[in-house]
Amino acid sequence: MKRYPLLICLLIGATLALNLSASDADTRSSGRLLPDKEATATLADRDGGSFGMVWSRRQSSPPPGRYWCPGTGVVRDTIYFLGGRVDYGGGNTNSTRTIWAYVPATNSWITTGLPTLLVPRRAGGGGRIGNKIYVAGGRDSTHTTLNTCEEFDVDTKTVTQKAPMPGAGCWACASAVAGDKLYIIGDENNSGNTYEYDPAANQWYTKASLPAGRGWAAAAGAQGRVYVFGGSDAAGNTLSDCWEFNPANNTWTQKAAMPGPRIYHSAVTYNDTLIFVIGGADDGAAYADSLVYCYHVPSNTWRVMTPMPTSRGWLMANQVGDAIYASLGSDCSTPTYLTVNEQARFLQHDVGVARLSPANRTPPNQQAVFKMLVRNYGENTEDFTVRMVVYDSIAGNNVIEEEKPVTGLGPADSLWVVFDSLTPASGNVYLVTASVSLTGDENPLNDTLRTRVEVRMGSDPDGFGYIYETTQEPGDTVRFFWIDPTAGTPVTDWSPNADDGYSVRSLPFTFRYYDQYLNTINICTNGFLETSTLTSFSNTSFPTAITNHIAGWWDDLDLRSAGTVYQYNDPAGQYVVFAWVNVPRYNAPAETQTFEIALYRNGVIRYNYLSMNGTLNSNTVGIQGLDGSSNWYHQYVYNGVPAHHTVDDSVAIIFYYPPYLGTEETTTPEVRNSRLPTIFAGHELEVPAEFHRGRITICDVSGSVLNAVNGARRLNLQQLPFGVYLIRLENGTDTATWKLIRMK
Incomplete structure (x- = not known):
């Protein structure tokens, strides 16, 4: 029976919000737990946090690099890679027949003495069953789609032709092994085709189709079932959903969605309990990234893990012992042919600093309690010490310098350690250093966390001078309130349609926005205002191609069958509201969003979020003046980054340019510099x-x-x-x- 690292199996472990401050004994004695949502909303996470995985580089493969291996698997602690696409040099890039192997124990590669596949093959499906590795489908060196199947016997070092797949075969498919059978799902045509190969009978069977067809997905088997993650649908949307196939009753069930959309990614099962989704991209046209998500099969929950050192997709992932190996791959855009080989381990002894509060800024003339969140990333209960130093950069001295003991912190547990407090004046700047000290700590990279804290209200100004305040930052004065728009006018004149369309709207007053005076604005179905006529459903980071982009919730929204957009003009003439009410995301009718953008006569922009459902980390929120050059933009959140700005119910954000506040509306603009000296x-x-x-x-x-x-x-x-x-x-x-x- 395999031993499961405690840290990983306890992904749902509660964050213990205990208080070690002697000045707050009433809170400590009451045993009050600080809700994790509160902590997430008000604190900055460690950038790229540790979260239990420690990555290291291993011996790279010999050239040429490769990706799209249709089959990979582990036999007797050796990882085998079958086929793929390689760069032969001189512009010759094509499918290969070669089989290579990597031996983690000796950190070495085997490139000779192994047989070759019967035909060159890339981007098909495959997996290990017993001491044999199977490959099926894919494309050959003439770019012909294959339906053939081959078996590589590791013991005899032979490759044998097996029964062909049904039909013409497939490529860009996902594959997994469950219950000693190979499953291949989806294809380049974004179908839901599901095929089962039984090596004992050398027979293929057509199974129930995946309800939502796709290509470029990833799959893995766990606990006798098959799990399929993300990919691309027929409309070109990158997906974040997760589906479970039960071979026993030939049924599909939708499970909890991934933290974000994935394409060109890989999946690997760890000890039959966890599935790691590794690499890929959030859009088919984007460069690959290094993200890692972890799916806990028994609890149907997700967690974001430590990213890989090297961004890539189309890689091969395997488990050997208590480590995960991510090998080869590509940037998915150029494309490159990588020889990279990286290992992720799970440590016995590892504690670290996960968050600091306050972080980045704190309001003036209010008590600021300095605290750190420590987390046990290892597999053993630990006793250790923590230390915090707060340096006043204006006074030139330490204003807090404390050390405290922590005892009995269990695996996967977290603890808030509270130090002294200050009531800072506006303009002060503090440099905060927090650290942990554990004898035998195996990962020093997360032992220290630093932040710079400015004492002020609101965010840093953008290049023009706009700042924002939000209910998701501590001390900001903005509060959530909903302005009912339903007495206003429904917007129905979408051009060209109510899926990706825009409407030209007159404003009830002249609205000052950056260096302009606007009397009309265009509203797009996909959750934003603009002065251009772009209707892109695929959100990007700022700066964007959308002129004067006011992005309340830029996502792929679809008004064709449900939801209403309203324009509501304040009877007193102080503001105008554009509201999306119960508007669903494209192809996700249950994921309805209700939010609004309010433009005020004094130049303030307010975003109110009443009810946000489903995927909350596949959108862009912010503002942009003109084309965003000269840093004229604020990106509040993009696809869930930063995590504590992920917008949910009852969130409010305001953007404003302080010199505009309290000024009278000007009908004839004065000539002035657009940059603030x-x-x-x-x-x-x-x-x-x-x-x-x-x-x-x-x-x-x-x-x-x-x-x-x-x-x-x-x-x-x-x-x-x-x-x-x-x-x-x-x-x-x-x-x-x-x-x-x-x-x-």
Whole structure:
């Protein structure tokens, strides 16, 4: 019986929110647990976190590199790779007949003394059954689709022709072994065809079709069943769904979806309990990435794991002992032919720092409690020490320096360790270093985590000066409230249709947006506003090709059969709302979204999310001025990154340019610079002569007035904390707004 690493089998283990701060004894004694959702919403994760997998590079294969091996498998702790596509040099890239092997124990490759396949073959299906490895389908060196099947006997080192597949065969299919039978699912035509090969009878059988056809999926067998992940459907959509095939009753059942869409990926079963989905891309036209997802079969749940060191797809994945090997592959775009070979291990002794709070920013004049989330990634209960140092970069000294013990932290458990608190002034900057110390720790890479914390409201400004606030960041003042749009006008004049269409809408007031004054806006079915007429259903990261892109929830939405989009004009004339109400994602009628974009007379943009269902990490949220050049954009979230910005129910986000707040609507735009000048000052600021008799207003970056004076040649800044501010100068005729950075 195989031993399952405790960390991995406890993927659903609760995060223990215990408090070690003596100043918070009432919370500690009550045993109150902080909900994991709260922690996720307010804290920054370790970038690329450890999450139990530690990757290392092993010996690369000899050239030429290869990908699309139709068959791979492990026999007596040796990994075999059958066929694939290789680069022979001189522009000659084609299918191969060769069989190679990798021996993890000696970290060496075997490229001689092995037989070859009967025909060159790539992108088919295959798998190991006993001491034999099977390949079927694929394409040969003339790009002909194959229906033949071959058996490689590892013991006798022979290759034998077996019974052919039904029909004309397939390629771009997924394959897996379950119950000593080989299953091949889907194909280049995005069908749901499912075939079973029984080597004992040397016979193929046609089974129940996968309900949602696809190509370029991945599959793996576990606990006697077959699991199929992602791929591409007939419309070209990259899928995130997961399906289970039960050979005993010949039925398919849809399971929990992956954390994100996948194509050109691979899947490997670990100890018959976990399935790792490795590499690939989130779009068929994109370069491959290094993402790794883990599916826990008994609980039907997913977790994001440590990414591979090398981004790639079309790779081969296998388990040997307690390690996963990801071998060969391609960037899926150029394409490259890789010789890369990487190993992921699961450690006995490994604790690390997973999160820090506060991270990146914290609001001024409010108590900030400094804490760290430590996690046990190993397989043993651990006692260790933790340490936090908070350095005030303006004062030039440590304001917190503490060490605490942690005892009895079990495998897969997490613990919040609370240190001292501060009430910082606006403009302060803290450098936070948190670390753990465990005797015998096998992975030092996650032992230390650092963050820079600025004391301010709102995000960093973009290139123009827009900032955002959100209910998903600690201390931001924005609150969620829903504006009922149903008394407004349903939008029905979509061009060309209600799937991927747009409608030109008049605004009830002139809306200031970046350096423009807008009287009309175009609304797209796919969850955004714009001044162009693009209707792309495939979301990308910012900057985008969509001019003046106001992306409330850019995803592939479909209004043809359900849902309504409304325009609601405030009777008082202060705002206009564009709302998507119960609008489903394409080909997913149960995944309905209800959200709205509100444009305010003073230039504020508000996103409200009332009810978000289904796939929440396949969208783009943010704003962009014009074409996004000069960094005129804010990307709030893209396909679930950063994780704590994944939008869900009752989330609100506002975007605004502080100098526009409180200004009157202008019907004739004044001529002004579109870039906000930046000035640097120490203890004193000299005022330009034309404003000596005018009014000078100093605001923080959220637009809140800190001080205002009338008639001054110089401003004494000594009482102003070091940091970033906005300064507005007026003389009755001219107005100027600067970004002021007060330095030491």
